[in-house]
Amino acid sequence: MAIERTFSIVKPDAVGNNKIGAIYSRFEDAGLKIVASKMLHLTKEQAEGFYAEHSERPFFGALVGFMTSGPIMVQVLEGENAVLAHRDILGATNPAEADAGTIRADFATSIDENAAHGSDSLESAAREIAYFFSTEELCARTR
């Protein structure tokens, strides 16, 4: 099993609903360790840059509006097969299709406001971590 790092966002809807701790508990209960974490209120430019791959999609403007509508938590999670393990507990993009017990099934209301983000590959994880964190901000969890 490979120890990986992946990137995660608790989105503005879930922060607004006071679910930061509940969602962090899901990470820890799944064996994922938080190795960096901070609260941010994204600018339009930051949100557009983060979701640049979706810039031609019809929902892009609404997505940027949603992601800048309130503060978010950004975090780096570490663990065995962290990218897939995190996507598994996140659930499908559309909460109506997410498996019972997943973060999106339990905390999201719609595909537009779906509570949390998780990197979809190791390559995306590396890019997304670097978008928000310097290497000095990533902590070793050796204890």
Ligand code: UDP
């Ligand atoms: N999204 C949306 N409407 C759609 C599809 C996606 O608002 O029809 C948003 C949603 O917040 C999603 C994000 O765009 O989380 C990125 O989409 P992606 O397909 O990468 O899904 P994810 O990797 O987040 O599950």
